[in-house]
Amino acid sequence: MRPFWLEQALQADPSEQCPPLQGEVRTDVCIVGGGYTGLWTAIMLKEQNPELNVLLIEADICGAGASGRNGGCALSWSAKYFTLERLFGVEEAVRLVRESERSIHAIGEFCEQYGVDADYRLDGTLYTATNRAQVGATDAVIAALERNGINSFSQRPLADVQRMAGSAKHLEGWFSPAAASVQPGKLVRGLRRVALQLGVKIHEGTAMTGLEEGRPARIHTPGGKVIADRVVLAMNAWMARAFPQFERSVAIVSSDMLITEPRPDLLQQIGLTSGVSVLDSRIFVHYYHNTPDGRIMLGKGGNTFAYGGRMLPVFDQPSPYAGLLKRSLADFFPAFAEVKIDATWNGPSDRSVTGLPFFGQMSGAGNVFYGFGYSGSGVGPCHMGGQILAALVQGLDNPWTRSPLVNGPLGYFPPEPIRYLGSLMVRNAIRRKERAEDHGRRPRHLDVRLAKFAAAAGKADKG
Template identity: 40%
Template sequence: MSQPSVYPSVSPGDPSWWFSDALRAEGGEKPSPSLSGQITVDVAIVGGGFTGLWTALALRERAPQLSIALIEASLCGSGASGKNGGKVHGYWASLAGMAANIGADGALAVARAGTRAQDAIRAFATVPGRDVWWRESGNVRVSAAPAQDAKIQLYVETAKRLGVPDTAQALTPEQVADYCRSPVFRGGLYLPEGANVHPARLARALRKAAIEAGVGIYENTPMTGLTPGSPNRIATAAGEIIAREVVLATNIELAKRPEVSRHVSVFSSYALMTAPAPEKLAAIGWNRDQGLADLRMFVHYFRKTVDGRILMGSGSGPISFAGNTKNPALTTDRASAARAEKGLRRLLPGFADVPVEKVWGGGIDVSSDRLPFFRTVAGTRIHYGAGYSGHGVNPTYMGGQCLASLVLGVKDEWSTLPLCTRDVPKLPPEPFRAVGGRLVRWGIIGCEEAEERGVQAGVMMRGAAAIPKVFGLRIGTR
């Protein structure tokens, strides 16, 4: 039965359902003090999300003699780290694209590093007393339209060709239904590496662990300026940090920097959280803890929570011009919110009458080859990590390790990964990047929606969707 839109409006600055729940679990907002005055440390980290916090913990573990200060513009975990879907997995599902971009050996190295990250996050998340809703049962990708069927075989054949057949297992429609029943689910794919977590509670747990490890954390302290030098100087509204090493872990804000902007576009993703309906989950047979996603390029990603809700996300939000991180469309686009809700009603019609309690949006830094990259700014001791491309919970642990290795100046298993060493392709300059990206987005959304209706998209939509492939780009290619 068709349902009218029931989602709440989205407003800039609104926290995600995750972050509001995490603060409730802590007994309310209790921020660390903001920075006042001048301090001197060995390492200054800008950004209190997953990347910054994992970096701080990695440095405390590897070089406990270093003094570390971390500043966060708002509250730790309130940004992208507390807004995502909370699906935790590495890069086995990305083998085909990685092999084409960085070669088979590089793809396997990154995927195996992701498995090390998965092991480390599990170890952190399952420490007694850390209630971060860790549930591990793999991931299932489902075909939800005939045009998506062929992608299943690509996953399976790539895993076999690279000698890792157990990382991607084809599922029949009957096997998919054993995980979750839907009238639109067809065949699918089971990926053994996969877990779900409460992302904001994980971020807050990392914050607590960093404070206990001796990291100085200053919340509500945005960076207002950065002067490179020996040492570097970070300015804030009421203070200054003098530091030999600086780590920039500020997600889409890095798109403003020239060494990053040529390699990333600022997209957006929207997600919703339903009211609890455990009886509905039981009715569709979703009794295990795997996360699910369809096989669109602008993917629908969905998972359940421990209290019987469903999160549904859609990675199809607007593209910002010239990396403008203040563009309200990144957080308030009602059409994108509606696509997330439409995905919920279509993919899981058993939830057609379950209210949506919260909708939120946020920017994502999509790199030119969809992989993150970690670098040191030439001639400085300023390090940064960018380009997670909407896939952050597992890779941010990898990012923390890579950035710690760059800070320490060591050549190891992390700093020699392609994430730190490959040549990242350049994107077209503006205005071609944003205008072209918006045209391609329009074409792909139109084609994928037509495919789900069982019809062919118009010639203009198909032409727009084909632009990246025609010009040999690695971003936006279906």
């Protein structure tokens, strides 16, 4: 059984699976991974250089990973401004915030240009507080954005916030129009269709079993081999297992989601009638939005951590945190407390030390490129990732290839078992801290200190 979004997308577009690779083929560019990053890269390469031979292999079907099961919140990097400034300086931080907002609009323009029905709605986002401790948490970053002329947020009166968000649980809110919501499965399957239309050769059911670096590079698969002048590794969370040098560059952590049955009558009743993405100010945030057919999707990040970057069986199963998600749904929306839940699911996200993705080239021959580490916020930024990787593949000299984002990992987690045990310790401290704050109590000093390890990289897992 596929996750809800992907299952729904496959029912709407039951096109046949692309055949697995058989035998030996030669190509200009081989892309490994059929999610947002790989497909955006393939599409941009063909749009910019139609004569280029581009071949993409995917171990399962396109969209089977995070791209077909995320929360569908296409958000900018505005909330990450302090991290961007600390790592890259003011000028690049400002550029990246602007580019991240531009990508939100570009996804909508792409859907319109190619007739992709991805339920794209440019209805903005609300960053809110849901307890007294969260009130004012967004003030500093908003002030910094304003200072640098890139602020798209405005604070809304409380009555407007609660009306827009459909819930009286919110105590304050900042609204930005520079955000969208999408049906993730429909978007990734639409990207697949357009890639094929542009001449990209796709082989699904084709895992990479080995990579021989060199000029040309050789990508081995169960049924054959790809000989390629250039290679793009767009495997996201799977990179940590495939290449030992990246094992400590990300931590694999789940984001868990539920979706209700369609109840447009109740959405009208509570006032949640637009596609606005709503996020609270926790470290591992709650996030939600409605769907055009009258459902509520609600998710929460930071739940299951994987030891050693392994792909756990639970990532392909209904969420083990379904009870927690249902309680959160009832807490936000009492009117939905007894509404049927049509599905729960989860999936692995590749959480980097900084909370930002990173890109680079890993071959002595200089022709193998990679990008991953979206940290649970990839719907919008994967469009930027496609621009970066397409520019690197073509050897361009532009702001993307000069960006410090292309310098590889910007930090490493400790080795196992320290990373795993430390992750659980920080996660549990965050849970205790936020439980205390929800009940109006002062959290323990140790929990506050431990929570800062996660807070330093910004909110996690909302895309």
